Amino acid sequence: MAISEHLLETIREAVGPGGWIDDESGMEPYLVEPRGLWRGTCAMIVRPDSTEAVAAVVRLCAQAGVAVVPQGGNTGLVGGGVPDGGIVLSTARLNRIRAVDAANHTMTVEAGCILADVQDAARAANALFPLSLGAEGSCQIGGNLATNAGGVAVLRYGNARDLVLGLEVVLPDGRIWNGLRGLRKDNTGYDLKHLFIGSEGTLGIITAIVLKLFPPPRASETVLAAMADVESVLALFMRARDEFGDALSAFEMISRIALEFTVRHIPDAADPLESAHAYYALIELTSPRAGDNLRDSVEAVLAAALEDGVIEDAVIAESQSQSESLWRIREFIPEAQKSEGGSVKHDISVPVSKVPEFIHCASEAVAAMLPGTRVVAFGHVGDGNIHFNISQPVGADTDAFLARWDEFNRIVFDITFEMGGSFSAEHGIGKLKRKHFVHYKSAVEVDLMRRLKKALDPDDILNPGKLV
Ligand SMILES: Cc1cc2nc3c(=O)[nH]c(=O)nc-3n(C[C@H](O)[C@H](O)[C@H](O)COP(=O)(O)OP(=O)(O)OC[C@H]3O[C@@H](n4cnc5c(N)ncnc54)[C@H](O)[C@@H]3O)c2cc1C
Known part of the structure; x- marks a missing residue:
């Protein structure tokens, strides 16, 4: 729909000087996304610096029937922030830490705060805000x-x-809902905040948040354990969960081929063990108690696992830099995989108990579909979240391989679905996964979500064409 110059001028007045971008080169970064899969169009980028200004812009757009696409750091990987017309509303200038309440262990921040800045603000208050991901230097809370x-x-x-x-x-009609309550108990009806969390900008624009804080870690250990099969990875995870309880803060699986790719392509990455093993678990333990002797318990658990044949070998980091080297192997797998040609990626989750069965079934199914494909499975096994990435056969034609993307998706997602899993463990639906959303969600679930959208945003003002 065409947007009148009068509306754009009224929006400019509402946000004031510095609150919009309408020149081609200035708008460019807001129209593309990290993987370059889409290029959007819109009339203007609007950058309000207060909740009231956000509300004024949304109200004006709602009255005129103009779409508003919320955008944070634009690091999303499913096209959720890419506009198809209307205006982009960037939260970049809503970037104040409003309050830290040490006794309540909470922090109130505006939506446009960069995640790393939120972590820093928590640290400055002698606390931990634990959300951490690869894009933390540019994504917004x-x-x-x-x-x-x-x-x-x-x-x-x-x-x-x-x-x-x-x-x-x-x-979507421009009203402000102030639900900034720092309460750990509040039994007063529907918990509305959860409606907006994960709604990918389709139900409302989040402008500020009360976040939980935690005690910072004062002792930590990093371990890389090696195993003969994926069943042993699960067995070790169950032992670690039982023995370490809350101290277990990460349990990541790395398959042999993932480690080999990293060692081959990432400078300074090295295999920390002498011989090759089928699977590895990267384990992080932390404790808020400075005097906690995590080392003794780690050694005891590893010794027992070695004796019982659950693990074949292990290394415990002796320094911060050795810990960082071990994490480097895990973090650079996606980068290393790029050097091995085309790859089809799946970010799925299944119940933790089904991880081994999923890896066996899905690996066999894709090998049957295209012999020579290389399954690079790794990820947050403790959350049942596996990155099941398929690299092209060595020497294969990349375009011909990638042309079969949908076939691979269908095989992997069908197996995930049969195991009660999710085709999208992280990142959401956006534009990219809408067809899977309709295929794998039950008709009742899709209907409920569409009714919610209709109830809150009957004129489809916020982020149309995404998610539902
Ligand atoms: C290198 C890299 C690593 C990543 N690692 C992870 C990971 O480990 N785990 C993970 O879950 N994700 C990961 N992601 C993707 C992840 O979704 C984003 O990094 C982040 O959560 C999105 O924040 P953003 O501010 O960039 O949002 P954007 O990309 O700007 O927007 C994402 C969606 O949210 C909507 N939106 C944005 N701000 C608001 C708001 N204030 N109110 C309402 N709607 C809004 C947008 O319309 C869009 O639909 C990664 C991305 C990259 C590039």
Whole structure:
């Protein structure tokens, strides 16, 4: 729909000087996304610096029937922030830490705060805000909540959803809902904040958040354990969970081929063990008690696992830099995989108990479909979240391989579905996964979500064409 110059001028007046971008080169970064899969169009980028200004812009657009696409750091990987017309509303200038309440162990921040800045502000208050992910230097806390981000600390602290006590939201008609309550108990009807968390900007624009804080870690250990098969990875995880309890903050699986790719392509990455093993678990333990002797318990658990044949070998990091080298292997797998040609990626989850069965079934199925494909399985096994990435056969034609993307998706997602899993463990639906959303969600679930959208946003003003 065409947007009148009068409306654009009224929006400019509402946000004031510095509150919009309408030149081509200035708008460019807001129209593309990290993987370059889409290029959007819109009339203007609007950058309000207060909740009231966000509300004014949304009200004007709602009255004129013009779409508003919320955008945070634009690091989302499913096209959720890419506009198809209307205006983009960037939260970048809503970037104040409003309050830290040490006794309540909460922090109230605006949606446009960069995640790393939120972590720093917590640290400055001698606390931990545990959400952590690869894009933390550029993604915003509002975007993290809109996508219910996961990351590396979910096992111990939960998803973004679990880290929130209250929200302030601008609704599709421009009203402001102030739900900024820092309460750990509030049994007063529907918990509305959870409606907006994970809704990918389709139900409201999150403008501020009350976040939970935690005691900072004062002792830690990093371990890489090697195993003969994926069943042993699960067995070790169960032991670690039982023995370490809350101290277990990460348990990541790395398959042999994932480690080989990293060692081959990433400078300074090296295999930390002398011989090759089929699977590895990267384990992080932390404790808020400085004097905690995590080392003794780690050694005892590893010795017992070695004796029982659950693990074949292990290394415990002796320094911060050795710990970082071990984490480097895990973090650079996606980068290393790029050097091996085309790959089809799946970010799925199944119940933790079904991880081995999933890996066997899905690996056999894709090998039957295209012999020579290389399955690179790794990820947050403690959350049942596996990155099941398929690299092309050595020497194969990349375009011909990638042309079969949908076939691979269908095989992997069907197996995931049969095991009670999810085709999208992280990142959301956006534009990218809408067809899977309709295929794998039950008709009742899709209907309920569409009714919610209709109830809150009957004229489809907020982020049309995404998610539902
Ligand atoms: C290198 C890299 C690593 C990543 N690692 C992880 C990971 O480990 N785990 C994980 O879960 N994700 C990961 N992601 C993707 C993840 O979704 C984002 O990094 C982050 O959560 C999105 O925040 P953002 O501010 O960039 O949001 P954007 O990309 O700007 O927006 C994402 C969606 O949220 C909506 N939105 C944004 N802000 C608001 C708001 N204030 N109110 C309402 N809606 C809004 C947008 O319309 C869009 O639909 C990664 C991405 C990259 C590039």
